[in-house]
Amino acid sequence: xxxxxxxxxxxxxxxxxxxxxxxxxxxxxxxxxxxxxxxxxxxxxxxxxxxxxxxxxxxxxxxxxxxxxxxxxxxxxxxxxxxxxxxxxxxxxxxxxxxxxxxxxxxxxxxxxxxxxxxxxxxxxxxxxxxxxxxxxxxxxxxxxxxxxxxxxxxxxxxxxxxxxxxxxxxxxxxxxxxxxxxxxxxxxxxxxxxxxxxxxxxxxxxxxxxxxxxxxxxxxxxxxxxxxxxxxxxxxxxxxxxxxxxxxxxxxxxxxxxxxxxxxxxxxxxxxxxxxxxxxxxxxxxxxxxxxxxxxxxxxxxxxxxxxxxxxxxxxxxxxxxxxxxxxxxxxxxxxxxxxxxxxxxxxxxxxxxxxxxxxxxxxxxxxxxxxxxxxxxxxxxxxxxxxxxxxxxxxxxxxxxxxxxxxxxxxxxxxxxxxxxxxxxxxxxxxxxxxxxxxxxxxxxxxxxx
Ligand code: GDP
Numbered sequence: 148x149x150x151x152x153x154x155x156x157x158x159x160x161x162x163x164x165x166x167x168x169x170x171x172x173x174x175x176x177x178x179x180x181x182x183x184x185x186x187x188x189x190x191x192x193x194x195x196x197x198x199x200x201x202x203x204x205x206x207x208x209x210x211x212x213x214x215x216x217x218x219x220x221x222x223x224x225x226x227x228x229x230x231x232x233x234x235x236x237x238x239x240x241x242x243x244x245x246x247x248x249x250x251x252x253x254x255x256x257x258x259x260x261x262x263x264x265x266x267x268x269x270x271x272x273x274x275x276x277x278x279x280x281x282x283x284x285x286x287x288x289x290x291x292x293x294x295x296x297x298x299x300x301x302x303x304x305x306x307x308x309x310x311x312x313x314x315x316x317x318x319x320x321x322x323x324x325x326x327x328x329x330x331x332x333x334x335x336x337x338x339x340x341x342x343x344x345x346x347x348x349x350x351x352x353x354x355x356x357x358x359x360x361x362x363x364x365x366x367x368x369x370x371x372x373x374x375x376x377x378x379x380x381x382x383x384x385x386x387x388x389x390x391x392x393x394x395x396x397x398x399x400x401x402x403x404x405x406x407x408x409x410x411x412x413x414x415x416x417x418x419x420x421x422x423x424x425x426x427x428x429x430x431x432x433x434x435x436x437x438x439x440x441x442x443x444x445x446x447x448x449x450x451x452x453x454x455x456x457x458x459x460x461x462x463x464x465x466x467x468x469x470x471x472x473x474x475x476x477x478x479x480x481x482x483x484x485x486x487x488x489x490x491x492x493x494x495x496x497x498x499x500x501x502x503x504x505x506x507x508x509x510x511x512x513x514x515x516x517x518x519x520x521x522x523x524x525x526x527x528x529x530x531x532x533x534x535x536x537x538x539x540x541x542x543x544x545x546x547x548x549x550x551x552x553x554x555x556x557x558x559x560x561x562x563x564x565x566x567x568x569x570x571x572x573x574x575x576x577x578x579x580x581x582x583x584x585x586x587x588x589x590x591x592x593x594x595x596x597x598x599x
Contacts, residue, residue: 149228149265151177152257153249155242156598162237167245168598169254170230170262175218177252178231181206181245182216190231195219203233203241206248212241226262227269260595267580267592273304274580278534281595282365287409287416290523291364297529303537306354306530307579310347310544314572317343321565337561341552344568348548351571354532355541357524361533363448367409367416368521371443373470374453375463379482382504383453384421387412387513413518417449449520450474456487456501468495476520484508540578547571 151171157164169178179190184201186193193199196219203212215234224230235241250256260281267277279298286292317340324335372380388410407420420443444450452471454464471477477497481487484503493499498516502509524531532538551567576582 151254152261153177153246153254154257154262154598155239155246156232156262157237157242159239161239165235165237165239165242166598167233167235167242167249168230168257168262169232169249170224170226170228170257170265171254172229173253174229174231175220177249177254178216178218178233180252181248182231182233184216190216190218193218195223198234203235203245204248205244206251211244211248212236212238222269222271225271226265227271228265257597258592259597260592260599263595263599264592272299273301275303275307275534275537275578276301277580277592278536279529280599282533284596284599287367288364288411288414290414291416291533293528294361294364294531294533295529297527300529302527302529303354303532304579306350307575310350311572311575311579311581313343313347314568314575318565318569318572321561335561337555337564341555344548344552344555347571348545348552351541351545351548353526354530355538355545357526357530358532358538358541360521360524361531361538362535363415363521364531365533367418368449369420369443369447370417370449370451371420371422371447372451372453373422373444374467374480375455378453378455378464379504380421380453383451383480383482383502384408384419386502386504386507386510387419413514413516415518415521417517420447444470444474448475449517450477451480452477452497453480453482454491454493455483456481456491457483460491460493468493468497471495472497478513478516478520480509480513537578540574544571544574544578547574 149171151169151173153167153169156166156168175191182190182199182201182203184190184193184199186199186201190199190201196217198215198217200215201213202210203214203216204210212233212235214236216231217234218231219225219229221228233245235245246256263272263277263280266272267274272280276299279295282295283292283299286295320333321335323330323332372384374380388408407418410417410419422443450471452467454460454467468479471479472495479493479495479497479499481491481493481499481501482504484501485505485508487501490501498520500509500513500516502513532541547567547570551564551571554564554567573582
């Protein structure tokens with residue numbers, strides 16, 4: 148078994164409860180030397196996976212806290228190793244002292260993600276599930292939690308295992324015929340397997356097609372509020388955010404830089420940039436802001452074009468609406484409805500929402516409209532690819548499958564077709580962690596924070 152690692156598993160601020168985790172060969176022994184159960188028994192003799200109440204000491208006789216401890220013996224623990232967890236009061240000082248006491252006994256500081264990495268290496272979870280642990284902790288919306296929880300429960304892995312074992316069936320049949328010609332094995336007929344290969348390719352392609360939406364789910368949707376100066380962009384952003392972050396002023400061109408905020412709206416996480424008003428200007432600082440706005444527009448998945456509802460739309464407004472029409476997705480906001488005298492006709496195929504940042508009119512409709520622009524793929528929870536590593540491997544697997552089917556269609560010999568399907572197996576194996584290289588695994592877990 149590996150060396151004994153310890154870390155504070157909870158946040159660094161004061162909280163009701165804080166947890167110190169220890170895992171490895173001597174975890175239970177070290178914990179027993181620090182933790183004295185109120186029952187008078189040794190912690191090591193207490194029942195596993197049951198909370199025990201007692202005194203946590205610094206190992207030199209001083210009591211640090213009255214708290215709970217739970218032990219689990221290998222292999223029945225998160226990491227698959229002997230583990231102990233102190234559930235203390237959430238004082239950073241208590242937690243630090245407990246950790247130091249564990250270090251004094253011989254434990255070492257756990258590296259980022261090291262507990263979950265050990266869980267993966269000890270076969271307690273698949274790689275996609277281990278990665279989902281990080282996703283669930285970092286999730287910013289209910290939809291990403293749901294998808295990560297699905298992956299933690301093995302949704303992606305279940306799909307991949309099906310593809311992998313189907314491909315393994317094909318390969319093993321071919322090699323069995325080749326290697327054991329004297330055995331009475333059914334002859335290998337490639338055509339018998341073409342239907343199955345097609346289904347695997349279609350499955351991979353469906354999985355891959357969820358990535359575009361999954362990427363936005365994971366990183367947030369880059370969105371830009373664009374419009375002429377003074378049309379109410381900053382006010383809209385503030386109304387959406389519910390607090391004053393952008394500078395709201397009557398002087399045109401004061402929002403000289405771009406301001407980015409994350410906000411959850413309609414169940415989606417938007418990375419919303421308020422741009423400097425786009426217009427021709429002599430002012431150098433303002434023109435830099437305008438340039439940045441253009442850049443933000445180029446990278447945006449959603450452009451929210453704002454036009455002033457209290458004035459008749461002009462050529463510049465129409466230009467901004469055209470920009471939104473050219474973006475991936477767009478919405479037109481007609482602002483200042485509380486002082487607008489008429490409903491200006493807006494000629495655009497984009498959804499048009501009339502709002503007032505002062506009264507809040509139209510903000511609900513705006514939320515709904517944004518939600519409708521980014522529907523979730525119609526697949527069970529956990530089957531949306533959110534991770535670039537997964538998408539890359541699924542893409543390679545699909546390329547191999549397409550090459551295999553092309554080779555079959557061109558009448559190539561089975562060995563050539565099977566070289567391609569074996570490439571697909573390799574890529575699927577990487578995705579699920581079966582054949583992943585050690586340096587890749589290391590990099591995956593480095594993304595985690597300490598204590599996971
Ligand atoms: P930006 O330059 O496009 O960011 O515009 P601002 O948000 O700074 O707003 C310009 C002016 O319009 C400010 O005086 C705001 O108070 C005013 N304003 C913005 N939105 C509304 C609104 O919905 N109703 C009213 N009555 N005034 C608004």
